[in-house]
Amino acid sequence: MTFAGPYAHQRVALATRHGKERVISRALHWGLGAQLLHVRSVDTDALGTFCGTVSRQGDAIQACIAKAEAALRVGGTNLAIASEGSFGPHPQLPFLASGVECMVFLDQQRGLLVKEQLLARRTNFAHRQVPPPSPSGPDAELARWLDQVGFPRHALMVRASASAGEQPGTTPGAVAKGLRRWDDLELALHRAAAASSDGLALVETDMRAHCNPTRMAEIRRLAFRLVRRLARPCPACDSPGWGVVDLRPGLPCANCGLPTAMTRALLWGCGHCGHQEEQPRADGRLQADPGHCDWCNP
Template sequence: MKNNIFLNRTVLIATKHQKETVIAPILENEMGVHCFTSDFFDTDSLGTFSGEILRKDNALNTLRTKCELGFNNTNCDLVIASEGSFGAHPTLFFASANEELVMLKDFKNDIEIIAREISLDTNFNGKIVFSEDELLEFATLSHFPAHGIILKSTEINPLIIEKGIVSNKILLEKYRELHKTFSSVFVETDMRAQFNPTRMKVIEKATLALLKKIKNCCTRCETPGFDIINTISGLPCRSCGSPTRSTLSHIYQCKKCEFKEEKIFPRGLQFEEPTYCDYCNP
């Protein structure tokens, strides 16, 4: 980085789910920082995947609050955190997706840099089961025991929740205990990062995307995080020259001095193929 305002600074990774295992090596190797975690605050207080505490705000605001909690409880002025969401893909509605937001918040310099990664590579799932055979079938499809499983007495407002199950023996023991009282049991994938290697890989990708944004500095004041705020369509068709819906340029803006710059041909293409032209291929 040309202007590394983060060099030799300490970074708090605001997590209790071992996300530092993928985040810390990237930041330390590429930014020259020193990472640590803290038990002084509980990120689960903002919401849990298993449903004991519902997330009261959207993912972005929750992520921002997570960074602020870290700062307020440790006095570390450089904080990174991630927040995951699971559900239908924003465009492929039939498929489950994992969306990860990662934020670096520099309270000393009043800088906030955010990256987003959406992946179809997720085992996110849940099901009501009535037998051990159904349970084991679900476990196999969920990549168990490499990925953890959660058992609940009921899907909604469960009286009993068993989390972090990563062995067949414990899975069957907990299921049998629940099945003595309840006719069915709700089983779901444990989406906490330390119990879900697939999700951990998405967090890693999001962190790499964040690093790329951090390294992109303002061309005027050299503040890190010179980021895209708008996309302009209109890349001309190679055949007829008419503007297409494809991206012509990106508009970047500095988070500090608010300087804006347009960068054309971000895909390295000066023309779009006629296949994607509304005139050549209506």
């Protein structure tokens, strides 16, 4: 396979200690013919971590840009890529957990910043407070939860549920991370419960990519989406990175014709020159099911 695009045979720096290089280098290779330069010396955790030991600076996109800039600096390249995830309650369904993954690509020579993000289809993001387990192993409730979050294929983190005298802004207690064996988890639960003023341990899913195959799969999906965008030139200025930037709601109801919340059109845009074009839905749908209509199905 030969590539003729703007990034063929170019090196793209990625700073990670979480094993993202494998999935991202495949996307760069197959999508752009580019090569990944793995920068190991940048401590991306210093830019904000999931477990709260370093509070996150700004939002996820800002954190992502900071990581990419660090990779550019240390890697000595003109191109860099970085990814960042954020997890919490689902924006529409607060009783469900959701994950948002974002990825940025920096092209210093062109002065280009290309962003892509996705709402994870699946995430195991969860936490719970538990008493120290008995020597006979996890109780039925904990066993069910461990199963739900995909332990031991997915690693866990444990800390004291409430540190005595802990104030907002102070450093929380020790966190045991990357736990994948019951023996290690059991020991961490006992230690954390003993250190906690309420006698409970807080156990959480470890969302770092190398500890979480579900998340790694989403990062892979996003990396391929980003390189597809990078491979498309803007029709106005020819800069790489032409892709969907927004969704326009208002697909008319098939029954009454009033606009619904469903997507009517896609707004495509260029991050370089600002050119935008509205295009119809990829599936060709022109009308919404009346079930989505506030008037026909209030």
